């Protein structure tokens with residue numbers, strides 16, 4: 001702990017992982033002899049740099065940026081960039097650590113990384129965001145590339161930011177290749193990438209329910225967030241016949257008793273993706289209830305999809321959800337459930353889809369974007385949706401192998417951690433002392 005003093009969320013992520021993997025290690029001497037778990041918790045390297053940029057008033061501003069290259073045992077580093085004022089090294093290490101095992105679960109050859117900056121894109125003009133992205137890439141371009149490290153989006157980094165970043169990368173490198181994913185469709189992006197994380201989280205919950213003999217159609221769902229993951233999770237829930245009653249942002253939650261239908265969702269996507277508005281405007285537009293400063297977890301539901309940020313669902317929320325009859329939870333966001341809440345769900349036999357399995361759809365389609373770039377082809381929407389569905393089913397089935405609890409619901413958390421661990425551990429054992 002002293003080695004990583006003060007890195008609270010990184011400790012949380014490692015502890016949650018180690019709880020699952022240590023019992024498995026007790027039966028696998030080889031991994032123990034090679035100190036695999038200890039080695040895995042240390043990133044390969046962390047790059048820290050200053051980003052100086054000019055605001056619209058002509059003043060120079062400075063932010064800190066990082067790239068945590070965690071582990072490239074099974075493929076080039078891969079993972080998103082986050083722009084948010086809360087970003088620090090601990091958050092990026094937790095996200096990079098999770099990414100290693102998530103990418104392993106997809107079955108694609110991708111290592112794990114994460115990066116970002118404490119830059120706050122909210123309230124900045126497009127030109128300010130452009131100047132920041134261009135300046136960040138002046139340093140980052142040396143450390144990335146299709147065989148080295150391939151960043152993507154995350155909180156605060158969407159299509160606009162990826163376009164500015166890729167434009168600057170291509171200029172500095174004087175070459176066009178898939179060094180970033182989440183690109184626009186006119187310059188190497190993939191169909192279904194934008195929707196993939198949200199769709200994937202819903203496919204995962206559909207798989208968990210099916211395995212337990214329950215139908216998703218007709219179920220009531222609560223979703224948190226109203227960003228990239230949340231919006232497309234809502235879309236897929238509607239496609240599969242569920243009803244969705246909540247969405248949120250950092251200001252509060254809307255509770256729509258009639259349900260968010262397709263027309264309302266189209267309006268919400270336009271509000272969030274184009275007008276960069278607040279969720280409270282949905283309540284004004286459609287007469288829904290607005291709960292300022294609250295999250296959605298007190299609203300009764302069968303299925304919960306936390307899709308905003310880490311630790312957004314605590315033990316009290318978990319108790320409230322279970323009291324109201326929750327059947328399943330699928331983590332669209334990374335580590336949105338606190339450790340206490342997660343243990344409570346497992347104790348109560350709620351089907352718990354952990355982030356590294358449930359939200360792996362985004363990085364999986366990023367992997368498919370890289371394949372399309374390398375092959376110089378574009379697959380159709382049907383082809384990509386089919387592949388995404390297949391990958392989510394395979395991840396679900398891998399979790400079951402190591403998550404069986406006789407007479408109880410499947411422990412998907414242990415299943416995901418152990419299955420993700422084995423592939424990376426085997427590669428590290430093979431390499432010897434590197």
Ligand code: NDP
Nearest residue numbers: 154155156197225226227228229249250308309333334362
């Ligand atoms: P976006 O920036 O598009 O949306 C984030 C949403 O979460 C916004 O509605 C935002 O509200 C809300 N939010 C952010 N911080 C807080 C907070 N502290 N409290 C309450 N609400 C908050 O990000 P994404 O949708 O891309 O990412 C959401 C989560 O999903 C993250 O945990 C991310 O790591 C994870 N994820 C994303 C993937 C992707 O493909 N995009 C892939 C895998 C995981 P506001 O606008 O008010 O800040």
